[in-house]
Amino acid sequence: MFNRRVINFNAGPAALPDSVLQRAHQEFFNWQGQGISILETAHRSDAFYQLTLQSKQLIRELLFVSNDYDILFAPSSTRAHFAFIPLNLLGDCTCFDYANTGYWSKHAISQAQKYAKVNVVTDGEQTHYTTIPAYQDWHINKNAAYLHYTDNETIDGLEFSYIPESPYAPLVADMTSSILSKPLDINKFGVIYAGAQKNLGIAGISLIIIRKDLLSRSNDKIPDVFNYQTIAKAESLYNTPAVFAWYITKLILEWVKEQGGIDYFYEQSLSKSQCLYQLIDQDDFYQNKINLSYRSRMNVVFDLENPELEARFIDEAHKKGFVGIKGHKAKGGLRISLYNAINLEQTQQFANFMNEFKQRYG
Numbered sequence: 326m327f328n329r330r331v332i333n334f335n336a337g338p339a340a341l342p343d344s345v346l347q348r349a350h351q352e353f354f355n356w357q358g359q360g361i362s363i364l365e366t367a368h369r370s371d372a373f374y375q376l377t378l379q380s381k382q383l384i385r386e387l388l389f390v391s392n393d394y395d396i397l398f399a400p401s402s403t404r405a406h407f408a409f410i411p412l413n414l415l416g417d418c419t420c421f422d423y424a425n426t427g428y429w430s431k432h433a434i435s436q437a438q439k440y441a442k443v444n445v446v447t448d449g450e451q452t453h454y455t456t457i458p459a460y461q462d463w464h465i466n467k468n469a470a471y472l473h474y475t476d477n478e479t480i481d482g483l484e485f486s487y488i489p490e491s492p493y494a495p496l497v498a499d500m501t502s503s504i505l506s507k508p509l510d511i512n513k514f515g516v517i518y519a520g521a522q523k524n525l526g527i528a529g530i531s532l533i534i535i536r537k538d539l540l541s542r543s544n545d546k547i548p549d550v551f552n553y554q555t556i557a558k559a560e561s562l563y564n565t566p567a568v569f570a571w572y573i574t575k576l577i578l579e580w581v582k583e584q585g586g587i588d589y590f591y592e593q594s595l596s597k598s599q600c601l602y603q604l605i606d607q608d609d610f611y612q613n614k615i616n617l618s619y620r621s622r623m624n625v626v627f628d629l630e631n632p633e634l635e636a637r638f639i640d641e642a643h644k645k646g647f648v649g650i651k652g653h654k655a656k657g658g659l660r661i662s663l664y665n666a667i668n669l670e671q672t673q674q675f676a677n678f679m680n681e682f683k684q685r686y687g
């Protein structure tokens with residue numbers, strides 16, 4: 326039992342800034358002087374409508390999204406959109422291009438395959454997802470509906486350091502675990518989508534930034550609640566949205582802006598991840614096998630040279646108040662997730678613990 330807030334390195338749902346939790350707590354019983362909480366607020370009310378407009382505006386400002394794009398707050402989490410992206414974007418095409426760079430790419434591919442042929446344009450499995458194969462060697466297709474990639478592989482600890490492109494088709498990116506952490510040229514994308522529970526808030530909704538001309542690809546066989554054109558026309562209020570999740574995202578966006586926007590968080594993410602990678606690289610006690618150019622700024626994965634020490638490492642870290650550090654069950658090892666809500670000082674505290682552990686057992 327802890328009687329204080331621990332440092333939460335969970336991969337998702339993940340840490341939220343204290344100030345956001347405090348604000349949600351303060352205004353919980355009486356939101357916007359309505360005499361009722363946000364949980365009880367009608368999604369058709371003016372107060373909630375204003376919240377939807379403000380959050381879309383904040384996304385536009387923070388990520389420099391032009392009016393060529395619509396901003397959707399769609400139901401459910403990323404895995405749902407692994408299916409609804411291909412359904413909405415297939416249009417008259419007969420296949421999709423996907424880069425396979427890790428666990429989440431693989432799952433995205435498995436869903437797209439239900440609806441049309443998937444061309445795996447590059448396959449990182451051959452190198453055990455330790456690197457991203459050179460872009461020049463990808464096999465891009467002329468007739469694909471889009472080219473899909475996973476910007477940050479949350480489980481494998483691998484991140485794109487560039488934006489790929491297809492000369493033929495729009496680019497679609499799963500940015501669930503890297504959105505709001507680096508500047509992006511949005512104009513290079515057809516669609517960016519992200520579940521909210523990592524850098525954007527809590528579980529229940531997904532952000533979709535979609536180039537407006539792509540909306541016409543959605544056909545009426547797609548369930549209306551997941552039809553991007555229907556969602557866009559209804560300003561993301563077609564069905565009753567997860568009002569609380571949307572509200573938390575709005576608080577997060579305001580907090581990101583207050584702190585200094587995307588540039589600030591990009592700098593922070595470099596400092597935080599470097600702090601851990603430098604320590605890992607000092608010797609073989611801790612090991613990370615990812616190609617240096619593609620190491621994730623968001624999810625630092627590592628193993629201990631002596632795997633017998635792993636349980637002890639996790640246990641001692643937990644006693645010191647560091648939680649959520651165990652790697653995903655599909656991969657094992659350790660994983661430290663450094664989303665925006667984790668600051669440099671907290672990261673340094675963990676690095677100190679890692680260093681001290683090494684001194685004792687190395």
Ligand SMILES: *Cc1c(COP(=O)(O)O)cnc(C)c1O
Nearest residue numbers: 402403404405429479501502520
């Ligand atoms: C977490 C994550 C997902 C899966 O999200 P769900 O909430 O389980 O739908 C998909 N892609 C990436 C990159 C993720 O980090």
